[in-house]
Amino acid sequence: MRNVGGSERIGRAVFGSGIVVADFLASVQIELVFLVIGLWGVFTSAFGYCPFNGLLNRNTCQIDTSSSKA
Numbered sequence: 001m002r003n004v005g006g007s008e009r010i011g012r013a014v015f016g017s018g019i020v021v022a023d024f025l026a027s028v029q030i031e032l033v034f035l036v037i038g039l040w041g042v043f044t045s046a047f048g049y050c051p052f053n054g055l056l057n058r059n060t061c062q063i064d065t066s067s068s069k070a
Contacts, residue, residue, distance in 0.1 A: 002048035005061030009045050016041020 004012065019038030026034050044050040048061060 002061040003053040003059040004044055004048050004050050008060045009048060012041045012045035016043075016045060 016038045019034050019041065021038075023031055023034035023038060053059065
């Protein structure tokens with residue numbers, strides 16, 4: 001079950017990676033927050049599923065129905 005697709009998936013990967021990199025430049029007090037937010041973006045992009053999208057009934061994943069078998 002996927003609910004993240006297309007440009008949202010790419011955006012999450014780029015944003016998450018950027019936040020993880022910024023984690024190394026951040027002060028100790030905010031380092032864990034950056035790491036959690038960044039990894040959340042990377043993992044939701046990699047797996048194509050976001051629990052919050054599921055709670056909001058939001059789906060940006062386009063499913064190709066032309067190749068499905070009857």
